[in-house]
Amino acid sequence: MKAHESSLVAASVPALAVTGLQAWYGESHILHGVDLVAGQGEVVSLLGRNGAGRSTTLRAILGLTDTRDGSVRVFGRETIGLPTRKIARCGVGFCPEERGIFASLSCEENLLLPPVLTPGGAASGQAGMSLDEIYAMFPNLAERRHSPGTRLSGGEQQMLAIARILRTGVRLLLLDEISEGLAPAIVRTLARMIETLKSRGYTIVLVEQNFHFAAPLAERFYVMEHGRIALQFDAAQLPAHTQALQTLLNV
Amino acid sequence: MNPFDIPLPALLSQLMLGLVNGCFYAVLSLGLSVIFGLLNVINFAHGALFMLGALVAWMGGQYLGLNYWTMLVLAPLAAGLLGAAIERGLLSRIYKLDHLYGLLLTLGLTLIIEGLGRSAYGVSGMSFDGPALLAGATRLPFMVLPNYRAWVVVASLAACALTWFVIERTRVGALLRAGTENARLVETFGVNVPLMVTLTYAFGAALAAFAGVLAAPIMQVSPIMGQPMIVTVFAIVVIGGMGSIAGSVVTGLALGVLEGLTKLWYPEASATVVFVIMALVLLVRPHGLFGGYAYK
Numbered sequence: 001m002k003a004h005e006s007s008l009v010a011a012s013v014p015a016l017a018v019t020g021l022q023a024w025y026g027e028s029h030i031l032h033g034v035d036l037v038a039g040q041g042e043v044v045s046l047l048g049r050n051g052a053g054r055s056t057t058l059r060a061i062l063g064l065t066d067t068r069d070g071s072v073r074v075f076g077r078e079t080i081g082l083p084t085r086k087i088a089r090c091g092v093g094f095c096p097e098e099r100g101i102f103a104s105l106s107c108e109e110n111l112l113l114p115p116v117l118t119p120g121g122a123a124s125g126q127a128g129m130s131l132d133e134i135y136a137m138f139p140n141l142a143e144r145r146h147s148p149g150t151r152l153s154g155g156e157q158q159m160l161a162i163a164r165i166l167r168t169g170v171r172l173l174l175l176d177e178i179s180e181g182l183a184p185a186i187v188r189t190l191a192r193m194i195e196t197l198k199s200r201g202y203t204i205v206l207v208e209q210n211f212h213f214a215a216p217l218a219e220r221f222y223v224m225e226h227g228r229i230a231l232q233f234d235a236a237q238l239p240a241h242t243q244a245l246q247t248l249l250n251v
Numbered sequence: 252m253n254p255f256d257i258p259l260p261a262l263l264s265q266l267m268l269g270l271v272n273g274c275f276y277a278v279l280s281l282g283l284s285v286i287f288g289l290l291n292v293i294n295f296a297h298g299a300l301f302m303l304g305a306l307v308a309w310m311g312g313q314y315l316g317l318n319y320w321t322m323l324v325l326a327p328l329a330a331g332l333l334g335a336a337i338e339r340g341l342l343s344r345i346y347k348l349d350h351l352y353g354l355l356l357t358l359g360l361t362l363i364i365e366g367l368g369r370s371a372y373g374v375s376g377m378s379f380d381g382p383a384l385l386a387g388a389t390r391l392p393f394m395v396l397p398n399y400r401a402w403v404v405v406a407s408l409a410a411c412a413l414t415w416f417v418i419e420r421t422r423v424g425a426l427l428r429a430g431t432e433n434a435r436l437v438e439t440f441g442v443n444v445p446l447m448v449t450l451t452y453a454f455g456a457a458l459a460a461f462a463g464v465l466a467a468p469i470m471q472v473s474p475i476m477g478q479p480m481i482v483t484v485f486a487i488v489v490i491g492g493m494g495s496i497a498g499s500v501v502t503g504l505a506l507g508v509l510e511g512l513t514k515l516w517y518p519e520a521s522a523t524v525v526f527v528i529m530a531l532v533l534l535v536r537p538h539g540l541f542g543g544y545a546y547k
Contacts, residue, residue, distance in 0.1 A: 062439050088441035100436045104428040112422065113429055114440035168440065 013076040015040045015091075015172045015203035016061070020070035023060035030056045032227040033070065038172070038203050040075075043194065045206040045214035048224035049249060054207045055097055057224070058174045062094055063087050074172065089117055093165030097176040097207075101149040101157045108145040110160055114168045128169035137193070138163050155186035162193070172203045179213040187213060211249060223248045257515060263394040269511020270504065271400050271469070274407035275301075277503030278462040279484045280491060281411055282455035284499045285418070288431040289451045292342055292353035298481025299364040300330050300456045302474060304463020306368060309379045309472045319382040319468070326464045327457035334456025338449045361477075368474025376471030403465050410461060411500045418496055427451065431494075486529040492539020502540060 016038040023031040031053050038044045046054045060068045063084040072079050074090040088094075093114075102110055116128055135142035138159045144152055152160060158178055165173060179187045187210075194217050197204060208214040214221070215238065223231040223245065230248055233241050279297055286294045307329055308322035317325070337360065345352045385399040418424035430437045430447055438444045463477075470476055484503075491502030506525050514521040532540060 064435060064439070084435070084438040085441050085443055088439050092439075094436075094439040096436060096439075100433060102429045102432050104432060105425055109425045110429075113425055113437075115442060117441050165440075 011040055013040070014038060014073070015042070015075055016205065017073040018057075018061065018071070019073075021057070021060055021072060022069045023056055023065040024067040025056075026066055030065070030227050031060055031068075034060075034224070034227070034229055036205075036222055036229065038205055040171070040203055041198070041201045042220065043198050043204045043206060043218045044220045044222065045208055045218035046222045046224060047208055047211060047214065047245075047249060048230075050209070052224040053227040054224050055176055056227070058094065058176050058205065058207055061087075061174060062092065088170075091117065091170045092172045092174060093168060093170035095161045095165060095173070095175045095178060097180070099157050099161040101152070101160055103148060103150040105149050106145065107141060107147050107149055107152060107156075107160060110149045111141065111145075111164045111167065114164055117168045117170055128167045131167065134163045134166060137196070155182050155189075158182060158186070158190065159193075162190075166197075171201070172205075173197070174205045174207075176207045177209060178206075179208065179210045191217060209249075211245065260394045262512075262515065265511050265515045266508060267394070267396065267400055267511075269508040269514075271403050271507070272510060273504040273507020274404050275462050275466055275480065275503075276484055276487050276507050277411055277500040278407050278458055278465075279480065280488045280499040280503045281414060281496060282458040283484065283488050284491075284493050284496065285414070285427075286452055286455040287493050289427060289434070289448055290338075290342065290353070291346070291350060292357065292452075293350060294452075294455065295354055295357035295481065296337070296360045296364070297357075297455070297459050297484065298477030299361040300334065300459035300477075301463040301466070301480055302368065302477035303330055303333070303364065304460025305379070305467040305470070305472045305476060306372070306463075306474065307460070308464040308467045309377055312379060319380070319464075323461070323464050327460040330460030330463075331453040331457035335449050335453040337456075338452040342452065343445065343448070361481075365474050365477070372474055374473055374475050376473040376476075379467040379472050381468030399468060403469070406465055407462065410458065411496075414458070415496050415500070483525055486525045488539075489529050490525075490532045490539060492536075492542020495541035498539070498541025 014037050016036070018034055018036040021031055021034040021036075022029070034053070034057050036044070036046070036057070046057060048054050056065060059065050061072050063079070063082065068080065070080065072087075074087065074092055077090050079087045079090055082090075102113070105113065111131070111134065129137070140156050141160055141163060144156060149157070149160065162173075162175065162178065178190055182190070191213060194204065194206070198217070206214050206218060218235060220234050221232065221238070222229050225248060231241065231244055279301060283294055283297055286292060304326045307326040308319070311317040311322040311325060312319075341356060341360075342353065345356060381399045385402050388395045388397045389401070390396075418427055426437065426442060426447060430442075430444055434444050434448075466476075487503050487506050488499065490506065491498045506528070509528075510521055510524055513524045520527075536542075
């Protein structure tokens with residue numbers, strides 16, 4: 001499938017289909033065959049303890065690890081052999097754990113930095129959000145638009161890191177630990193934001209350590225351990241898996 | 252000599268000479284700084300590219316009868332193309348290695364480029380005529396201002412200002428600044444970072460050659476003219492600190508002027524004053540006077 005068709009893929013094609021994904025940093029073998037699917041418009045959460053391989057999974061999906069192997073299909077297109085920039089152009093947006101706000105850029109420059117990846121996508125109803133829409137969604141960012149990116153508060157930086165990938169028209173968002181280290185009020189705001197994005201049809205992969213943040217938002221859960229998916233279940237099965245989750249997340 | 256004994260016209264003309272040298276320092280350290288920021292390569296070939304600018308301008312005049320203004324455009328273009336080829340063909344293969352390898356590679360390139368130039372033209376130096384339009388001098392009430400030197404100052408400052416504007420005020424510049432901080436992340440936005448890196452190196456090379464063409468009519472054009480220049484410019488970059496555009500320009504100009512004034516007051520020290528200051532700055536502020544960016 002060619003890139004320009006990615007905005008017209010059939011609804012039955014998953015936004016993200018990862019099969020047997022392995023990844024290495026140097027000599028360290030981090031991922032040992034991860035399988036994960038996110039249907040279009042779905043919110044799935046990738047849980048696990050520190051070091052289980054959640055962040056590496058997101059980074060490997062984008063080709064940011066040193067080596068990777070297996071299969072990563074983005075809107076039906078195999079990306080395992082592609083460089084990072086071309087994977088992004090299949091329609092993936094990434095919000096890294098460290099947020100990646102650029103210190104030498106103002107808030108608005110950070111926001112406008114990623115190029116729009118799906119020009120003309122408006123016809124298919126899949127254009128990115130306009131700057132006005134983003135400022136309406138994140139009023140704090142509008143107030144701080146001329147501040148240097150790193151002068152923003154932690155919560156504002158997190159919003160900025162998410163907001164800047166919404167402008168580009170990508171439909172698959174990989175969000176790494178967005179609730180980490182933020183005040184409860186901000187975490188609630190972020191949860192409302194995820195709900196809004198979900199209602200707009202975005203596909204979201206939510207890497208979380210904070211299960212209570214992810215629980216009400218995700219439709220399906222994957223729990224990682226030792227670079228593999230140790231457990232997966234739908235939201236409806238959540239009560240049945242409470243015990244297993246306790247073991248995998250807290251011990 | 253007592254500084255107050257110096258007649259004003261002598262002081263001003265020495266100031267002007269210093270300023271002209273400072274302009275070359277500014278343009279060269281600016282290019283080094285931009286290249287180091289994005290590529291993490293200490294571009295030792297910068298002096299050779301400066302020399303190539305002057306040499307290509309001379310060759311254009313000698314063999315093709317092209318005038319100064321044409322060569323002021325063509326020589327930087329040629330250096331830019333060569334720069335793009337160097338980056339694509341050689342530098343792009345060693346980004347994963349330590350800084351030191353970039354320095355060694357570009358030092359090797361310098362030796363090759365200068366060696367080729369020496370075997371073709373020797374080292375005695377050739378003269379290159381500046382444009383007739385800028386010949387002569389303007390008599391000001393307090394000094395005689397050579398027109399060509401005034402042009403060098405104006406053109407260099409314009410090049411610096413334009414570079415500053417593009418980097419600090421445009422979208423392309425924002426991508427460059429972001430790439431300097433975290434190139435991998437910029438790539439996750441779908442940006443073609445390798446192309447950006449090639450263009451940045453090509454731009455730095457073109458800027459060095461532009462300074463070389465400007466210098467051609469007032470220095471002897473020779474295959475080794477870049478050597479003293481690059482050594483001083485490295486000291487200036489250390490003093491100013493890598494990464495600040497305005498810092499590179501200000502430091503380059505200030506040290507050129509200081510060097511010029513030292514020639515007047517204590518000529519014996521004029522060749523070393525920059526290095527003495529470098530040593531002092533390293534003791535007090537190892538990151539340089541303007542080294543503010545979070546470089547990796």
